[in-house]
Amino acid sequence: DLLVPLPGCHNPETGAASDAMALGQLNSSLANGGPGCTVAAINELTGLQVDHFMMADFKAVTELSKAVGGVEVCVNQEVDDEYSGLKLPAGTSEIEGEQALAFLRTRHSFGSGGDEGRIRAQQAFLASLARKVKSEGTLTNIPRVYSIAEAVTQNLTVDDGLVEIPELLKLAGRLQQVDLGNVAFVTVPVVPYEVDPNRLVLDEEKADDLFAALRNDRDITKPVQEPTPSASPSTGPSAEPEPTEPVPTPTAEELGFDPALVPITVLNASGESGRGQELQEVLLGEGYTQAAVSDADDRPATQLFVGPGYEGIAPAVAELFGLAEVQIVPSATAIGLELSVGSDFTEGETVETEGIAGDLRGQTAAQVTCQS
Template identity: 60%
Template structure:
């Protein structure tokens, strides 16, 4: 088709091409400048219109983004101020003649934080544990734990101190009265809080350990109740049903989730576990803390800012801290350090103690056993490191070796229904353990695949306690992990990650054979029988 050319000398733009009626056809031509401008961007009209629209759009977008950023910054600022306004502060160290810790970088330095739980009723309704007249002032320390975080971000150690522990107490200036307390050669550690606030307890711990504690956190009754509810409950395990009239703790045998008042009762009961004293209660507290760590890690709480903020709000609303820890940013730095620590490197231990020779109801430090623990803390070593434990004598089998074969049982293993539950990530592990129990005479042993679990448990029904003890002995399962279940017939052996290889549970080293556990271990509390 031949394109029609305009007459010679005519202005190409003077008369647009027309159809038969003389109206514009709308068909673009090479000489149609307006159309050319809108089609290829060279025409003056099209260029200016396009850029005007684009500039207006960019301005609107920039305005919207700026508004959002300003709003977000303002929101964060308001929330941080709100968190900070929740916090109550007290001096870090109130001992006469004892210097406070030097400033530390919460992100990179070794860090020690003394965690205290006060038994005062102030600020609590009193309906659960009595009225406010039961204690006054700061009260005594109901919980005393020293949290240490290693500089390399690989180890966390939590050392529990019994409330009945007698230690040297320094003279402390009481911040409320302005009067100094008298130094004591031996005084009850939990009473230091009432003498001079948390700063006096910090001073006593410094004297005892040779450390210079960097911070403290003191929580009231409501902290545990609200925190346990904020995370949706914490799983605990008891070997027998618990109905404690003193604390109000009521639990069935086995595992349960506790929150609110029941979580607080689990942590405070002195009558339900172990020997009915403070050591059994500390073991329950350590188990609770380990379970809380596992839940927080599994749900990604420490990397989820909305969840982390809600927990930070609960914590700050119920905390008294030293000035250095009063900034919410410092608490978030600590959370950042905790988020990547392997659960197997989080150790919960009790400071080694022994009965006081003048009163068996009071405890004193077992100095020989405690020295390696305090050395490790001062040297910034984790307790799960192999180097922290002394070398075992040549005659002592390593933990990974099979324990000695138990004596012939007083029952017939062939009569025991035994379920081998594989809770490891090795699909063939159940068959390996089944072979071991078949060789021991448990001819009814069958296998079952389950979700992975950290700890090996032996669960037994009525009449099978002897078989449970025999199975536990064969595989090196601790007594705390032998659990009675009245609804079970026979015995169940849950093979956890600590029995993933070999024929005996591998016990993580805890320094000088310290009493405690790591965060990846699931433990069940034994009844005190009281």
């Protein structure tokens, strides 16, 4: 649905030429001139110079998901989508083959039924795939990584620089040292197209910031650091540290709402007895006097479900527990707010797994997320 400037391209398969367009759907670049045309459009759009590409078709998804032994995904409700054929029980499932393809293709099962919900599910799938490969030592298991590389060359369209298995093995070797928290899946910032709200265009200012970060090879999983002022004589290494004052609880006026009026339930899905009560105490200490506790089926991911009318309050609760934007989930059935505490949050008062910095939308490979 994203409209961007498109370059003129020559289709190597048909010999047909396409004219440059001031605005066209990004996915049409593939039909105009194959993957090379899409790479050219991305280069023009971002100012990057993309060196390599891989293109996975439907068959590739089914075969690659089998090659890695399946990928674990999480859904908050049972899924039975007649359009994609996706059928999953609530909770976590290991999927491969046709079910993996259905999970990546479905647009009716998640979110509002559009591209954004599908992208979020695809990001969660890729994050889980990265965790699977790293946790099982696949990248250090030469026979296994060789079989995956073979599946890649047989099922994916790749550029000349990656067509040989030894090149893919070199890439796998470099990936061994990559921290999952530094692997980021980010949705480019967009806004509805005024002429046709069913289409999207870039949110220019936010997208430019993202593209600048990529061009400068800047880590988008960490906030931009402000320059540190030079130390004065009184703040040098030998100076006594200033005593820290306790952070006062924000007032209702500062928050913009009265916490005592917010119905909020802590759903203990962590698998740890008493964990719900621990976080209830945190909420009570912050003035959420209606905080209640309930047990729930175990879930791998912590989420904040937001009932109708409480969208403006959710960010304050999310900040209190260190939740990322991807962990805030609209819910038509929640009364007030529901904090579902997963197995990724069994201790402490904030979730330790950091997400994407700033107001970008997406997740890191270290974050476990569930789809709604």
